[in-house]
Amino acid sequence: MATLIPVWFDGLLGLGLVWFAWQALSSDNLFRAIVLFVAFGLMLALVWVRLAAPDIALAEAAIGAGVTGALLLAAMARLNVVIYEQATDNNETSSPPRRRPASELVALLAAGLFVALAWTLYHLPLDTPGLRQAVSEQLANSGVSHPVTAVLLNFRGYDTLLELLVLLLALLGIWSLGQCPRQAEVATGEVLDALSRLLAPVLLLVAAYLLWLGASAPGGAFQAGAVLAAGGILLLLSGWRLPARLTRWPLRVLLAVGPLLFLCLALISLLLEGRLLQYPLAQAGGWILLIEATATLSIGAILVALFMGGNPEPGQPDE
Amino acid sequence: MLTDYLAVLLLIVGGFFFLAGTVGLLRFPDVYTRLHALTKADNLGLGFIMAGLAIQSGSWLVAGKLLVIWLLVMLAGASVAHLIARRALQRDITPWQR
Numbered sequence: 449m450a451t452l453i454p455v456w457f458d459g460l461l462g463l464g465l466v467w468f469a470w471q472a473l474s475s476d477n478l479f480r481a482i483v484l485f486v487a488f489g490l491m492l493a494l495v496w497v498r499l500a501a502p503d504i505a506l507a508e509a510a511i512g513a514g515v516t517g518a519l520l521l522a523a524m525a526r527l528n529v530v531i532y533e534q535a536t537d538n539n540e541t542s543s544p545p546r547r548r549p550a551s552e553l554v555a556l557l558a559a560g561l562f563v564a565l566a567w568t569l570y571h572l573p574l575d576t577p578g579l580r581q582a583v584s585e586q587l588a589n590s591g592v593s594h595p596v597t598a599v600l601l602n603f604r605g606y607d608t609l610l611e612l613l614v615l616l617l618a619l620l621g622i623w624s625l626g627q628c629p630r631q632a633e634v635a636t637g638e639v640l641d642a643l644s645r646l647l648a649p650v651l652l653l654v655a656a657y658l659l660w661l662g663a664s665a666p667g668g669a670f671q672a673g674a675v676l677a678a679g680g681i682l683l684l685l686s687g688w689r690l691p692a693r694l695t696r697w698p699l700r701v702l703l704a705v706g707p708l709l710f711l712c713l714a715l716i717s718l719l720l721e722g723r724l725l726q727y728p729l730a731q732a733g734g735w736i737l738l739i740e741a742t743a744t745l746s747i748g749a750i751l752v753a754l755f756m757g758g759n760p761e762p763g764q765p766d767e
Numbered sequence: 768m769l770t771d772y773l774a775v776l777l778l779i780v781g782g783f784f785f786l787a788g789t790v791g792l793l794r795f796p797d798v799y800t801r802l803h804a805l806t807k808a809d810n811l812g813l814g815f816i817m818a819g820l821a822i823q824s825g826s827w828l829v830a831g832k833l834l835v836i837w838l839l840v841m842l843a844g845a846s847v848a849h850l851i852a853r854r855a856l857q858r859d860i861t862p863w864q865r
Binding site for chain 2: 637639640642643646647650
């Protein structure tokens with residue numbers, strides 16, 4: 449199958465990736481830059497598929513292109529940028545991009561980095577087994593049958609733990625900047641209402657499916673959490689708001705349950721087995737499922753909260 | 768063997784619709800006509816491609832999943848096209864007329 453796809457397809461994909469990246473970076477229209485960034489993300493997901501890494505492809509499409517694209521659009525909406533004026537005035541007002549004094553230096557440094565990376569890559573041995581051997585030897589002890597999940601949740605569980613904490617920290621940073629903007633009530637129309645009503649349960653089902661699938665095939669907490677977040681963002685866009693009574697404790701518990709439970713299990717494993725995140729052999733599968741299920745909920749909630757862009761708690765009115 | 772030919776035929780027809788849709792997107796004069804070209808082509812083109820892939824997969828489970836993907840894309844595509852068109856109307860972008 450793979451041999452049917454000729455080399456030029458991969459070459460086109462790689463060149464397209466660079467082209468999209470360049471276009472997104474050099475566009476002076478923010479909206480166009482975001483759309484190009486999303487296209488870049490989808491292209492990158494295709495590249496990961498061609499590199500036989502479907503797990504990363506899923507995560508890139510869902511988080512890199514989807515949720516990040518939504519976050520960028522939400523950020524742009526708050527920047528008070530009048531896109532349409534920009535788009536229409538572009539022809540008259542656009543001047544050649546200003547040259548910053550350090551641009552030659554930056555270009556030189558980037559070129560140097562590129563050459564160094566290319567040099568290193570060129571001298572890497574072509575056919576290295578990497579850690580594949582070690583992973584497949586220990587796979588039976590990991591509690592799951594999918595090697596990627598075994599690495600992410602068991603062999604190098606602390607990476608995933610720290611990723612969860614980074615997400616939570618990012619949200620804390622945003623919350624410390626203020627409350628989420630009071631969005632004007634807009635009539636969203638019947639089509640969007642019907643769409644969100646139809647899609648929300650489907651997205652919930654897909655998230656559960658991806659989570660369950662993670663034990664034996666590409667999938668898992670981050671992908672499932674991103675799908676959950678997509679459902680939440682769709683609901684927010686179609687006018688749904690978190691009820692005020694849920695914004696204090698219930699929301700906080702939901703946001704923190706994944707990282708907290710992961711930490712607790714890490715401590716328990718430290719006491720039981722003498723090593724951080726060394727799960728008891730017999731219970732490893734159950735522990736991973738528990739961690740992934742709560743992590744999915746927290747990741748979904750954190751991503752939606754990031755999209756809201758501030759603490760939703762109705763406190764004292766803004767000054 | 769026959770199914771292979773059928774699958775290839777379906778894929779080519781699907782590809783043709785994508786090509787036509789893309790040409791429409793690039794060449795049509797305003798947002799409404801472009802949406803028209805895009806959604807029609809994507810729905811039909813994706814349908815043909817999904818049918819071709821379903822035949823080639825040789826498994827009812829995979830074929831069912833492909834069908835669900837097609838239905839979801841049509842649902843999302845039609846809804847988004849409607850939303851964009853409605854927004855354009857609200858912004859008083861008048862439809863193109865010859």
